[in-house]
Structures are given as structure tokens and as C-alpha cells.
Amino acid sequence: MFQDLVAASAQQPAVQDPQGTPVSVKIRERVQAAGRSFHANDNIAEFIEPGELELLLDEVESKMQGVLDSMVIDTVNDHNSQATARRVAKMYLKEVFAGRYHKQPAITEFPNGKNLNELMIVGPITVRSACSHHLCPVMGKVWIGVMPNKNTNVIGLSKYARLVDWVLGRPQIQEEAIIQLADLIMEKTRPDGLAVVMECSHFCMSWRGVREKDSKMLNSVMRGAFLKDPTLRREFLALIPGRKAD
Numbered sequence: 001m002f003q004d005l006v007a008a009s010a011q012q013p014a015v016q017d018p019q020g021t022p023v024s025v026k027i028r029e030r031v032q033a034a035g036r037s038f039h040a041n042d043n044i045a046e047f048i049e050p051g052e053l054e055l056l057l058d059e060v061e062s063k064m065q066g067v068l069d070s071m072v073i074d075t076v077n078d079h080n081s082q083a084t085a086r087r088v089a090k091m092y093l094k095e096v097f098a099g100r101y102h103k104q105p106a107i108t109e110f111p112n113g114k115n116l117n118e119l120m121i122v123g124p125i126t127v128r129s130a131c132s133h134h135l136c137p138v139m140g141k142v143w144i145g146v147m148p149n150k151n152t153n154v155i156g157l158s159k160y161a162r163l164v165d166w167v168l169g170r171p172q173i174q175e176e177a178i179i180q181l182a183d184l185i186m187e188k189t190r191p192d193g194l195a196v197v198m199e200c201s202h203f204c205m206s207w208r209g210v211r212e213k214d215s216k217m218l219n220s221v222m223r224g225a226f227l228k229d230p231t232l233r234r235e236f237l238a239l240i241p242g243r244k245a246d
């Protein structure tokens with residue numbers, strides 16, 4: 001059995017460059033040299049050079065194999081676990097946490113040629129994320145309300161969903177996720193007001209831990225006109241299907 005484990009480790013891909021520096025170290029050094037943070041919910045795509053994401057995938061696979069070994073899971077003889085380390089690495093880097101490693105999606109912006117100044121709401125947009133604490137899934141919905149002015153950029157409707165996916169596709173906590181999302185939409189559209197309401201189920205509270213299966217976290221961010229004008233805020237909240245004003 002020990003020989004099996006040694007053989008399995010020997011099959012692991014090389015995760016260092018010829019100088020022996022793991023690619024994660026090189027990326028981290030670039031982030032630090034730029035004076036930036038690399039928290040779980042930060043995007044670090046600009047510090048990853050072409051080809052390095054594949055090397056990072058190999059490195060995460062190798063570390064994940066170590067986790068499985070330490071959990072005493074037989075990844076040699078158990079046909080279900082043989083490729084698990086690679087699958088998990090791929091899932092983290094290319095799927096569920098792609099919002100950390102991939103650049104912001106391209107957003108086409110159009111000028112507000114018709115001087116639109118009426119409330120616009122989009123939602124529910126699906127939230128798929130994971131908490132930074134346990135990396136357990138966080139699933140939910142978000143609604144976005146925009147009060148444009150003549151300087152507001154109009155962005156395609158689908159782009160709101162793409163931005164949500166990008167920001168939530170990182171280990172997050174809901175309070176920070178909604179602020180990152182609001183800041184990004186403010187930057188892209190420059191509206192008179194922005195309202196965001198998010199409602200999520202946290203699997204760290206249902207699947208494990210306290211095992212509260214029906215409780216959800218609901219939070220909101222109001223900016224500009226939505227903060228100053230209670231009537232506009234009420235209108236937005238009343239228009240969200242299934243949610244009441246006040």
C-alpha cells in the first residue's frame with residue numbers, strides 16, 4: 001500500500017519551474033510587489049502570465065492529492081477517487097472560483113442617447129458562490145435596480161448577470177460580495193442611484209455546522225438616489241417579485 005502511495009505521488013505533475021519556484025509563489029510575489037492584496041475574494045488575473053494557469057492547475061492538483069492522502073483515501077485502488085485531485089483543482093480554478101483567476105468579462109457600454117431616467121430592475125440573477133470560511137456553496141439570487149441619468153452608460157442586460165458571476169465566482173462572504181458588486185456596477189454605469197438586494201442560502205449553515213436548513217441571509221446596498229429618496233427605495237422593493245416594501 002505504501003508503494004502504491006509512493007507510485008501515486010510519483011505520477012504527480014511537476015509544479016515548479018526549472019529553478020524550483022512553484023508558480024503560486026511567483027504569482028504571489030508579483031501581487032505583493034504591486035502592493036495589492038490576494039484575499040480569497042480578490043481577483044488576481046492581471047498577475048497571472050500566459051500559460052501559468054495550467055501550471056497552477058498542476059500545483060493545486062498535487063496539493064489536493066496530498067489532502068486526499070492525508071484523509072486516508074485510497075486514490076490508487078478506489079476507481080471513484082482516482083482523478084479526484086485533478087477534478088477538484090479544475091473545479092476551483094476554472095469553474096467555481098474562476099472569478100479570482102480570470103479577467104473581468106468584456107462589458108459593452110452604450111451612451112444614454114435617449115436620456116433615460118426611469119427605474120430599471122433586473123433579477124433575479126442566480127448567485128453561485130462559496131463562503132471563504134469553509135468553502136461551502138452559497139446559492140441564491142440578486143436583484144439590481146438602476147436609476148440612470150443622462151451621463152449613465154447603458155450596459156447590455158446580460159452583462160449584469162456576467163458581472164454577478166465574476167464577483168461571486170470567488171470564495172466570498174455575502175456582506176463583502178454585495179459591496180464589490182455594487183462598486184463595480186457604479187463604476188460601469190455611473191447612475192444617479194443603485195440598489196442591490198441579495199438573498200442566499202449558506203451550505204455551511206445547512207449541510208454542516210448548525211444545520212439550519214431553511215434560513216437565508218438577505219442584505220442590501222443602496223447608493224445615491226435610493227439612499228436619499230424613500231419613495232424610490234420603496235418602489236424598487238415593491239417591484240421585486242416575492243419581496244414586500246418596508
Ligand SMILES: Nc1nc2c(ncn2[C@@H]2O[C@H](COP(=O)(O)OP(=O)(O)OP(=O)(O)O)[C@@H](O)[C@H]2O)c(=O)[nH]1
Nearest residue numbers: 131132133172173174175202204205208209210217
Ligand atoms: N457574516 C457571514 N458569515 C458567514 C458567511 N458565510 C458563512 N458564514 C459563517 O461564518 C462562520 C465561520 O465561523 P467559525 O466559528 O470560525 O467556524 P465554525 O466553528 O466552523 O462555526 P459553525 O458554523 O458555527 O460550526 C459560521 O458562523 C458561518 O455560518 C457570510 O457570508 N457572512
